[in-house]
Structures are given as C-alpha cells and as structure tokens.
Amino acid sequence: MKKELLSPTNFNVLASKLSDVLVKVLDSPLGYAINWGRIWSLWPVHLETACCSVEFGAASGPRYDVERFGIIEAFGSLRQCDLIVVQGTVTRKMAPRLRMVYDQMPEPKYVIAMGACAITGGLYIDSYNVLPGVDGIVPVDVYVPGCPPRPETLIQGCMLLQEKIKRSKIR
C-alpha cells in the first residue's frame, strides 16, 4: 500500500492535488499581491495607429502626467509591455500589424480602445479603408470615447482598467 502510494505517477498526482489545495488557501492574498503589482506598472506599447497619438503624448506630458497613476510612458520593446492603447483609426493595412503586435505580447495583456474611430469607426465609418472598430481584431477591455478624447478621459479609462484588474482572478 505504502509502496503503491509512493510510486512516481501517484506521487505526481498527489503533489498536484496538494498544490491545488495550497493555491485555494493562498488565493486571495496572493492574487491581491500579484494584481497590485500589475496595476501599478502598466507598460503601453508604442504603437500609434492614427491621430489620437497626439493626445496620448499630451497625457504623458507634464500637465497630465499619466505616470503618477502607474501607466508608464509608451515604450519601444513590446516584449516588456502588457497594455495596448489603440490610438484611433485602424485601417485595413494596419489591422494585421495590430494583431501581430498583440500576439507577440506576453500574458497577461490588456487593450484600451481610444477614440471614436477605434470603437466604431467614428467619422470614418463610411470610408473604404477603415475598420468599424477594433473589437473584431483584439479583445477590448476599456473603451475611451471622444474624438480625440481629452487626456483626462484617457486617464479615467486607465483607472477603470486598473479597477478591472484589481477585481479579476488570477489563474
């Protein structure tokens, strides 16, 4: 009996059961700590899709200073990033690149659709080269309306995203 229990396969099963129990016991404090870490270090990808990037730049500037809310200035390497702010219109030529960038980012990753064009197509809804919203390409967490949104609106959107991360369960 004892020998059977300690055979390699059974031992593995036992260990995994034990770890499940451990995770269940430690879930809420550990999850809180991990989410806390994610909230205050959101790194956006430096991918500008259209003109809303001007207001994104203004939000990183000294007056609005999005960094004090834990959103760090747009950064070059997407391997270190966990947030895409889709800054405006996504054209048919840009759409595959946007998906490519999203696929290359490590988990977990979040998407903010900034501006009317990124939400529904906005002013350019009847253009031949513009997608009606980015929902079809990447899963969107927070929509920030406006054309272009004021930096305050963008900051509020970022805080909503942080709220969402705080409540989400880690896997």
Added chain:
Amino acid sequence: MTSIEEKFEESKRLGLQIVKESEEDRLMTLSVGPQHPGSGHFRFVIKVDGDYIVYCDPDPGYVHRGEEKMCEYRNVIQNIPHLERPVIHDSANITYSYSLAVEELVGIEVPRRGQFIRAIASELNRQVYTLYWLAIYGIFLGHSTMFMWPTGDREVIIDLLEALTGARVTHAYNIPGGVRNDMPEGFRDRCLSQIRYLQKRFKEYEDIFYNNPLFRQRTEGVAVLSKEDAIKLGVTGSVVRASSVPFDVRKAEPYDIYNEIDFKVQYMKTGDCFARSYVPLLDMQESCYIIEQLLDKMPASGEVRAKLQPNPKGPPGESYRRVESGRGALGYYIVSDGTPKPYRVKISVGSFRNMLALPYLLVGQRLADMPAVYWSLNYWPVEADR
C-alpha cells in the same frame, strides 16, 4: 565536434557546392515600423551594409483613410470636421486653405476682422504643431527634457486656443466665410502675456537643446540636402528653407491680410539636420512677432463671418489655394460641378512632398542617424497618408 574546415572538406567530398558570400548576402534588410519608437504610423524598409544604409524604401499608407473620396459624399461645410483630422494639432491651418479654396469657388468675401482672427488662430496652431514636433524630436534623440518642456509649454497655447475656439485640438474654427465665433473678452492681453512667456522659453530651448554639444554632434553635417536637390525634389516648408531657399507661402503668395504684416522669412544655408531642426524654432519666434502685429492691427469690432447659404455652392469651376502650414505649403485642389458637394478634392500636403527626400537623405548615413534624419524632415505620417 568537427571544425569548419573539416565540414568544408566533407561537403567537397560529397560534391556539394560551397556558396561564396556575394554582395547581396552582405546586405541586411530591416523593416522599421510601424511598431517602432522611431517611426510612428509609418514603415520604411532599409538595407544596411555594416551600419551604413544603402537603400531605403518608404511604405506609407497605414493611416490612409480615404479623405478625398469621403469629400465627394458630403457638402462643403460637412467636410470640415473630417478634413482637419489628418493633423489634429495643426487643424486651423489645414482648414484654412480649404476655406480659401471654397471661398474662391463660391465667391464669398470674408469680413476684415474675421481675416485677422483666422490668421491668429492659424499662427497659434503653428506653434502648437511645432512644439509637438520638437517634443517628439527630443524623444527620438533620447533627450527626455526636450519632450517634457515643449509638451508642457504647448498646453498654455492649447488653453488659449480652447478659450478662442472651444476645443482642445480639433477646432473646426476656420471655416468658409470666416471664423465660427468672435474672440472672447480679454483674449488680447492673455495672448500677449503667453507670447512673452514663450519667447522667454525659446531662449531656454536653445540653451538646453540646440546648444547641447551632443545634439550638435548628432545633427551637424548629417544628411546634407543641397539647394539644387531640394528644388529638384520639390520639398517644402522648413526643409526647403533649411537648404537656402527662402520660400514661404505667406510671403510669396500672401493670403488674407498677410500682405499687411511685416515679417522675415527665416532660412538657413547649411541644409543639414541641424538647419532643418533649427528653422522651425526660428519660425516660431517669427510667428510670435506676427501674432503681436495681428493683435495690434485688428479692427476693434465688426463681423467675423460672412453669411453663407444653407448649402453653399458656386458655378462649376476649379481652384487651387495654399497656405503655409507647420510643415510647409498645404494646398487644396477642388473641382466643383455646380452642386453643393465637391466633385473632386485633392489635398496636396507638405508631409507627402517631404517624404520624397527621405530615401535620398538616408542612403549613405549610419543607422544610428536614422531617427535624427527622419524626424528632421518635418514629416507627419497621418497627414501624408490622408
């Protein structure tokens, strides 16, 4: 582990061909953008030999939204909001030339006070644009202070424009027939004090950025565009003015009240990256003097906007009008067939013309100089793609 020589021997014995390194193999193709801190909404394919660029092929169109086609489905007033989107931080200028072209077609005369306010809005917007351009130039060269300072100073002019027009960046203020509404109370004094502040700041910019030895080393003598080449390539704005061609649409073809304003066309003779990045600052300083003159000469009261019909239309005709925007000459070619909707609208933008200089300037430069050369061309990809 066999050595390389042994491998070669073995491949010889097996009768395999050893491929010698050819000229093409030595070159490496790099695709820069659209996800790249030094590129934005734009991609260019370059080939490098070592770290020298030997070939460059721009690939724009990531923000091509079909503005010109959309214009054919809306009437001239409905067209304004989407036409200013290509350069939302220079929106007064891009609607300015549109208004001029439409006024020529419809046959409206703008009231004198309206012309002055229109020019003030366009000059303030030129500063907003150029400060943003300067901020991004700071990022490109890794100079974080130069990102923070102009972005902060930009906000004071945005506040001014917000008081004038009611919106932060997309004003839709310069419209056919004049401007949308009159100046607010006390705008003149506020504007003058902000201009004084900016003039003080420009000196500090020179100290921290333009006189910075690192910046000088990265830009002086890099990617020289000679006068002949600049004319041949048809570049415009600060790029052509850096190559000792004193061309400014405000001087060459004065629109509205610019022939009553006394100002100099700032230009430089070296044609390198430093000249191309310094001319916009000179332009901003000149623009401050222009705003002071405009505020002084403006009539105290009067109409600011000519009354338009509900669906403004003129007889069939064509017009091509241009203004000097932040990036150079910005022209609208409008064909009208007598209906309220334009038959064809072509936007001739400075960015699209300056893009042609990019392959010529990059070839022969080092890879590390690429951001400095690229952004010195005063290029805004969204506008070029339209």
Added chain:
Amino acid sequence: MSANNKEELNKLAAGSQTKHSSSTSDDTAQQQQPAPPPPSTQPKQIPAKPSPPSATAAASAATTTTPPKPSLASSPAKTQPEPPPFEKGLVEQLKNKFGDIVKVVFIKPLRIKIQVEPQDIVGVASFLRDSMGFDHAESVAGTDYPKDNQIEVVYHLGSYSREELAAHILWLTARTNKDDARLPTLINIYKSVEYHERECYEMLGVYFEGHPRNERFLLPEDWADIPPLRKDFRIKGR
C-alpha cells in the same frame, strides 16, 4: 540596388525621349487612333483663346492687380475678365513655342491652366522647366470624368528658383481615355512627381509609361477592387 535602379532609369529616360521625338514625326498616325474622342464633345477642351468662355473661370477670376505680388482677395467679377499682363506674357511665350499644341483653358491671376495631348506632355514639360523656370511639381491630381469617358491628370507646377514666379501655379493637364488610361511619365523632367504619380496610379488607375514603380503605395496589399477615386467606385451604403 540603387545603382541598378539608376541605370534602369537612365535607360527608360533615353527610351521615352526617343519615343517622344519619334512621336512628333508620326503625329498624324497617332492622331488617327480612336482613343481620344473628338474635342467638340468635351466641354473644357475648347478654349484656345485667352479669354475663357466657360463659366468656370469667369466666376472666380479676381479683379486685376499688379503682377508681382497681387493680393488674392477674391471678389467675384461678373464682367469680362481681363487676364493679367504677366500671366498673359507667360502664355504667349508658350504659344510662340508650341502653337496649337498647347490649349489654354483659362488664365486667372496667379493660375494658368493649359492642356496638351498625352504625346506632347513630355516636350511641353521640359520646355516649362528649362526655359520658363517651373522647377518642381506640387501635386499631381487625377479627376475622373465618366461623361467623357476620360481621366484628367493635373500637374500643379511651381517655381522656387524664379522669384517672380513664386506665387504662380501652372496647371499642366492631359486627358487620357478611361478604358486604357496611359500617360507618359514626367519623372525624368520633374523628380518631384515620383510619389505623386505612384499615388495617382493606384487611386485612379492611370498607368504612367516609363515610371519605374507603378505599384501599390497607400492602399493595403490585398486591395482587390477598382481604383477608389474613380467615379464608378461607390462607398457602401452611400
């Protein structure tokens, strides 16, 4: 790579020039081709005299001003427009050189529009650059006219080197048949038209003979529709 391109360019340049010189000798043969419809059916091709008869120019012509730097304050003059002397001089210079090849569509203050046949455009453009000082192109715009079954391509030519021409824009236009839209390229005369012509090719489907790269520029790589700025391309739902 770039060296190869340049060689090709030179070859193409030589080819196009020889073609042009031969075309002048074979003028009659080319005119017999059925491609351009008779000019009487086209509303904008008729005027050969300096005073424009169409309502086009009459509406927007401004009052006469002094030539070097006239203000463009547009006051629509309903009376017979008098072409300004400087612009008239420019047109006469062209007329003396080319005669009936160059058709003057209108003369407005600071704006001249001339129209030439596609086979003459290279010759006229090189004269404009070498002898008259129009040294760069500001834009190339194509317009679709489905009624005439034609596409009009407009080159907006400006000048940096001659100071008195700085305010002037000369519109050099040529019309081509829509079914087989072809025009000789001006890239060997005006380097600045390179991207503009490429854009015109993809937006209106005008093939520029001799242009090194008639290919996709702004539209997505998988674009499989007719060129979008043609009038028979309709936006969905409009």
